[in-house]
Amino acid sequence: MRLGDDTFRIEGTVEGPDGERRIAAAYQKSTRRKKVEVNGVEVERLSDALGTLGVVVLSLADVELVSGPPAARRRFLDILLSLVRPGYLAGLQRCRVAVAQRNGALRNAASSDELQPWTDELVSAGTSVMRARAEWVEERADGFSRYHEAISGGLGARLEYRSSVGPPGSLADGSTWEARFREALASAEERERQQGRTLVGPHRDDLNLSSAVADEEDRAIRRFGSGGQQRTAALALRLIEADTLRDRAGVEPVYLLDDVFAELDRQRSGSLVALLEDGRCGQAVLTAPKPADIVLRGGLEEWSISGGRLER
Numbered sequence: 001m002r003l004g005d006d007t008f009r010i011e012g013t014v015e016g017p018d019g020e021r022r023i024a025a026a027y028q029k030s031t032r033r034k035k036v037e038v039n040g041v042e043v044e045r046l047s048d049a050l051g052t053l054g055v056v057v058l059s060l061a062d063v064e065l066v067s068g069p070p071a072a073r074r075r076f077l078d079i080l081l082s083l084v085r086p087g088y089l090a091g092l093q094r095c096r097v098a099v100a101q102r103n104g105a106l107r108n109a110a111s112s113d114e115l116q117p118w119t120d121e122l123v124s125a126g127t128s129v130m131r132a133r134a135e136w137v138e139e140r141a142d143g144f145s146r147y148h149e150a151i152s153g154g155l156g157a158r159l160e161y162r163s164s165v166g167p168p169g170s171l172a173d174g175s176t177w178e179a180r181f182r183e184a185l186a187s188a189e190e191r192e193r194q195q196g197r198t199l200v201g202p203h204r205d206d207l208n209l210s211s212a213v214a215d216e217e218d219r220a221i222r223r224f225g226s227g228g229q230q231r232t233a234a235l236a237l238r239l240i241e242a243d244t245l246r247d248r249a250g251v252e253p254v255y256l257l258d259d260v261f262a263e264l265d266r267q268r269s270g271s272l273v274a275l276l277e278d279g280r281c282g283q284a285v286l287t288a289p290k291p292a293d294i295v296l297r298g299g300l301e302e303w304s305i306s307g308g309r310l311e312r
Contacts, residue, residue, distance in 0.1 A: 003308075006030050014053050015251070023053055054083075054245035054253030058260045062234040066221055070206035077133050077207065080241055084248040085132050092202075094125035099198050107196040119185060122201055127177045129202040130163055137161040137207070140240040147236035148211065151271045157211040157233060158218060159240075164204040209233050231264060235272060242280075252282025259288050 009026040024037040082089040102118035141159045148157035165184040184200040210218040221233045245253045261269045
């Protein structure tokens with residue numbers, strides 16, 4: 001790949017339980033065309049290739065997962081669950097269409113009867129999306145706390161799904177989710193008509209990340225956590241993402257660490273490396289502007305970029 005080129009193509013061999021597969025991905029900037037091949041055959045839809053290769057990217061920008069708006073955390077959930085949960089992407093797409101159509105109907109002062117079909121579709125699709133998110137959070141909350149404690153050197157943390165429809169009760173009971181969703185929509189209808197938009201649903205939900213960041217009480221890391229504490233929470237999120245991909249595919253994902261140590265202190269850097277080296281056999285690729293930014297216990301094959309060329 002060269003800076004400024006119109007097209008790039010990346011190829012690689014993936015080893016998994018089913019043997020080797022040749023994966024290729026290409027993109028053309030001028031036409032915005034994306035192309036993915038599996039064993040030399042182009043997939044008809046990019047969504048058909050989701051989950052073929054598990055990759056977890058850890059970068060400085062990950063702090064936005066914690067300090068940024070709820071949309072960043074919803075996007076994290078949606079991308080991950082689209083990879084590991086069959087039917088999630090289709091449900092999410094249905095939900096987005098229903099929200100858009102329902103918003104249009106609200107702006108046009110549609111009657112309750114005219115609004116009802118889009119409300120029914122939103123409840124149907126949105127219930128499946130919210131249940132999937134909440135179930136994943138419940139499954140991974142303990143892991144998030146353990147990773148946060150290991151990286152921070154002592155402080156655990158809480159991971160919770162905060163739904164705009166309120167506490168749903170049993171995660172396994174779809175009827176409970178649906179009933180709460182309909183109840184919340186009915187309660188918000190007057191405000192929705194005033195604002196011309198849907199105020200309840202998966203598009204309004206969030207992940208709550210909290211820890212004892214300011215005193216002995218748990219507080220939102222987004223609001224009260226220091227920069228180091230926010231980065232710790234972001235790293236813990238990425239590690240439970242990796243665990244999810246591994247459990248789904250049966251093999252470790254590829255770990256891409258892009259200058260991730262630059263804004264971590266030595267203790268957190270060392271703890272992260274220990275977590276990556278102990279019990280994780282996936283391939284790891286680390287980048288840093290200078291060797292001193294990387295804290296390693298063992299050796300790695302080193303490459304450098306000089307004059308635009310990759311050299312050993």
